[in-house]
Structures are given as structure tokens and as C-alpha cells.
Amino acid sequence: MGTAVIYGSSRKNGNSEQLAKRLTEGFETDHIFLADYKIEPIKDYRHAEKEPYPEDDYHSVIERVLAQDVLVFATPIYWYGASGLTKSFIDRWSQSLREDRDGFLAKLSTKSAWVIAVGDDEPHLKGIPLIQQFQHIFDFTGTRFEGYVLGKANRPGDILEDKAALAAVEEIRNKWRGALANG
């Protein structure tokens, strides 16, 4: 069971990162910080003839994501949604659909996914549309949406005070340990 964490924050060591690291500590994990790569917005070529997609880091990043079994999207809640970095990365999946639709969906359909989202304005309520958006995304790709943690924090480190988020993370770790033991 290999895990890829896709970090969507623009700052290092922020709360969503801290929570995802706590979640994955001790498990085989590829930590992918989107802010470290150049990933341009999607070009919408759905109905255009030629398609010179941006020459950037998208392919290398998506290959790393597809190489793992479990995907964890760790994003701060910016303006009640996933960060622009996260959203622009997912938008590029349309490129993968265009390049190899069946192969791309076949890979995603074998994976399970988790979402870690941290914000400070009533995240358990106002972060709900973000979760529902991922629900529709994973329905489309056939990925099993295992669950999510909505954490409350503002200053880096605050998340360690969110006892409910930490407990939820610990439950996921227990589940993973059980899966590995039975694996």
C-alpha cells in the first residue's frame, strides 16, 4: 500500500501539511508539494484540433500520483474551496483524459482517496462544498472516496490543537495498520 500525498498549499509546514504528515508518518509515502512544480492551468482543447499542452511538470507529477495505491489530497481551504494549485492540477486531468482516457480512468479506478482540508472559518460547515466537489470527482474517475478530515486552524501549528481532527487521523492510521496486517 503506497500512498501519495498531494499538498496544495503555497506555504511550507502549514496546517494541512502538518496534518497529512501526521497521518502518513511511518507509512510508505510519496510527498508531492504542488508548489514545488510548474503546473499551468488547463488549456481547453476538447473541441480544438491541435493541442500543444503546456510543457511543464504535469506529466511527471501525475505519474507519481498514479504510481501509488492511496491518494491523499491535503489542501488548505482557500475561499471555501481547494487551493488554486490543487484545482489547477486536477483541471489538468482533462489533458490526461484527452491523451489516454481509458488508461487514465482505469488507473484511477483502482485507487482509494482521502481528503484533508484545513481552514479557520467553520471548516466543518463551510468546507462541505469542497468535499462534495471531490465526491463528484471521484464518482467520475471511479476512485473509492474513503473519507475526509476537515480541520480547524489558522496559524501554522494550530491544527495540533484540533483534537477531533487528530482523533480522526488516528482512526485512519488504525485502519491502515489493519489493512497492512491483513494485507
Next chain:
Amino acid sequence: MGTAVIYGSSRKNGNSEQLAKRLTEGFETDHIFLADYKIEPIKDYRHAEKEPYPEDDYHSVIERVLAQDVLVFATPIYWYGASGLTKSFIDRWSQSLREDRDGFLAKLSTKSAWVIAVGDDEPHLKGIPLIQQFQHIFDFTGTRFEGYVLGKANRPGDILEDKAALAAVEEIRNKWRGALANG
């Protein structure tokens, strides 16, 4: 009553654009195509000391937005959310909050807003989280969220077959005409 349309598509003449143009035809409108500008993802400096925000087109674009009374966000529904271009632009509002919180919010609180979102996978249902996200955004900024149109289309021009979307647009135009007449 001046209107700014913020177009979030990466292609020209797409369905969300066509619908927004139909909405605003004949009204004083500043058409802002985000794809024409360089607007980088937000740097999260909320708790950092220095803040060299990206030197790009954000300031000039947000000034044009703030100069109008009515804001129309016209975005394709990409992966069940606003486009990455749209999301990254809104994420940058955090920069404006950092630079002049009170002034920025004071301006946004006098405006009204509409959302036009067009997709092809059950947009009236699966586009709902996108609308709820905008609902929370406008609650935060104090902007009056007047309404939205969720249109169904895929190939450019399809939107002109979505009679319900066209009727909804016509009702908004009637409302605007009435507002101007009573001005």
C-alpha cells in the same frame, strides 16, 4: 450600473462566455478574460514576515473588477468546480485582504454578484457545490449574491440549445432593465 464579467475559461468563445455575453449584451460591461492575463497562485503570507507578492496582472485586474457595481463570474464547470483560473484569481483576494482589508471588503460589500457556470455532466445537480462555494465567498465579503445560472453544454454553441438557461438569462436582463429604468 456598470458590470464586470470575469471569464474563467481557457478557451475563447466557449459556452460560459457565450451565455455571459448574451446576458450582458447592450449593458455597459467590462469583459475581463482571465486567460489573457498573468495571475499566479496566491502566496500564503498570512503568518510570514515579508510578502513579495507576484509581480503580475493581479492588481490591474482586481481594480477593473472593483470599479464596477455588478460582478458576473462566468466559468466553465471543470471537475465540478470553478476553473483553476477563476479559483486562482479569487485566492489572490487574500493578498488584497492583507494589503487593505477594510478598503477591499468595503468595496465588495457594495456590489451584487451573479454566477454563470456551464458544464455537461448534470450541471444542475453536480454544479451545486460550486454555487455553495460562491455563497460562502459572498457571505464573507458581504457581496449580495443575486443569483446564478447553471447551463448544460459541451461543444461550443451547445448552450444556445439550453432553453432553460436562456430563459433564466432573459429574466435577469429584464430585472436589470427594470433597475435601470427605476435607476
Next chain:
Amino acid sequence: MGTAVIYGSSRKNGNSEQLAKRLTEGFETDHIFLADYKIEPIKDYRHAEKEPYPEDDYHSVIERVLAQDVLVFATPIYWYGASGLTKSFIDRWSQSLREDRDGFLAKLSTKSAWVIAVGDDEPHLKGIPLIQQFQHIFDFTGTRFEGYVLGKANRPGDILEDKAALAAVEEIRNKWRGALANG
């Protein structure tokens, strides 16, 4: 194409009723006013042995519903959800599942459904959870969720001032006329 309208208001001639009647005028329709019948809350016998379900009007009402091709749920928005009458009626579907699961689902899976919901506190935004609940219901039963109209009104008759709702209703009527013409 026969239509059943399931009215969930406790008052006669309210706004959701007026809108649904305008929608169905001239079409073959069975108008079912839940308030006219005795339909008790569900008894949860999922894991009990005996199941003396209430002897009330549920069976006769659900039979009328299942006899039609198109279902229209017309409910006032009470406390941001469907009325208790509407909810208690749908809860009783669990009884039908218990009595004849396959037959019940087979019938519902051939039907299409619409929702008409009218409220006065930002129904286009705060009525959204109600729509999403119906989305999950129809996903479960395999019923095609054709669409919905969220209308704004308070005093009986106010709905006739909601031009967008009237336009939406007219579009559905046009669609139905087309379906009848194409037979």
C-alpha cells in the same frame, strides 16, 4: 405520459401548489394532496421480526404515485427542507422496500421526477440541501431526476411574481409538449 403531483403543503392553494398546477395544466395529471390523507411516520422494522405497519392511507397513495410515469414533488420549503408531510411519506417507502423491494425499485426506476420547492428565505441558495437530498433519493431508486424549480414566495400568490420560476415552468411544459408530440 401520465403525471402524479405529490403536494406536501398543509395549506390549500399555497405557492408550491399554484406553481405545480401551472406546470401541469393541460397535461393528464393525478393531483395527490398528502394533507388529505392519513400517513403515519414509518415504523423502523428493518431488524425486527413482526411488522404491523400502520393501517392508514399509505398503500392507496403510493399505488397512485406508481401508476404514473412522471412524478412531481411539490413542497413548500419548511425549515430548509421538504415539509414533514412529504418527508414522512417518503420515509414510508422503506415499508415498500420491506414488502416488495425488487418490485418497488423496478417501478421507480422507470420514472422521471421533478421537484418544485417554494420558500421565502433565499430559496435558490438555502433550498439547495433539499435538492441534494432528492438527488440521493433518486440515485437510490434509479429514478431519473429531470430537474427542479426553486421558487421564491411567502404570501399565497406571491409565486406568480417570480418571473424566473414561471419561465422555468414554461420550459418544462415546452419539453413535455415536445415529448408528447414525438410520442
Next chain:
Amino acid sequence: MGTAVIYGSSRKNGNSEQLAKRLTEGFETDHIFLADYKIEPIKDYRHAEKEPYPEDDYHSVIERVLAQDVLVFATPIYWYGASGLTKSFIDRWSQSLREDRDGFLAKLSTKSAWVIAVGDDEPHLKGIPLIQQFQHIFDFTGTRFEGYVLGKANRPGDILEDKAALAAVEEIRNKWRGALANG
């Protein structure tokens, strides 16, 4: 800090009840089982002259609810929403608004509320509209919506296997203990 639990299940000792009892064990609690009382659907008299509201148990139940500081709504997820018993009880709040709007809202505005909802069809995702509906309800009444637990269970007792739900309940209990200690 007195707590009222409003149980919305039609069966005794079901999963939502078990979870709510675990939550409140050892705290001063009034356990109110809606199924034990006669509470008819609301009559919509908003614009009618006379208003003979049903002579049933509503007044005595709402008085017990209003006598406590903390409200816990414990409902099974029936058809992706609160049970009909729960919904019909809340619908009756419109009667209290009619009888003493200011007094009723003043009381509710001093309280905090929690929601416990248990279902077996992806409750963490498909139970979300139920939570959003309560969000709008508590926004209206000015009640502080402290949080919610979405549990997964089907057969009575299954909920005790939902480790994440139990952990979430334990966190709330810790919070309450802290409040009492600081009280």
C-alpha cells in the same frame, strides 16, 4: 449545562440513540423520544386568520427542549434526511414563531446544538445535505451549531464498530468536561 437529546428514530435502542446515549452518559440530560409523543404535522397558518393548532404534545415537548442549554438532535438518516418525526417536530417551530416569535428566538439564540445522524449508505457524504439543512436552521434561530457526528451503521449496535464516530463522540465529551470544569 443541561442537555436535551431529541431522538427522532421510530425504534428504540437504534444506532443514533446508542451513539447519543454514549455522548451524554454522565451528563445531566433530558432524553426526549419523539416517538413517545403525539406531534402532528404543522398547519400552515402563516396567512390564515384563525389558527387552531393541533392539541397534541408539541407544547410540552418544546418546553422541555427550551429548558436546556445544549440541544442534541439524534436522528437516523432516513432517505438522506432527518427522520419524518424529527422534521415534523421542527416544522412545528413555525407555530412557536407565530405564538411568540421574539421569545422563541431569544431562547434558541442562547443555546448550542449538536447533530448526531447515523445511516448506512455513505453517511459521511450522503448525509451532508442533512447537516447543511441544520446549518440553515440554526443560522435562522441564532443557535450556535457546535458540530455533528455522522455515523455509519445499519443493524442496531453496528455503531459501536464505527471507531471514528466513537472517537468524535469522545472528543465532544472531553470538550464538555472542560466546559464544566471551567464553568
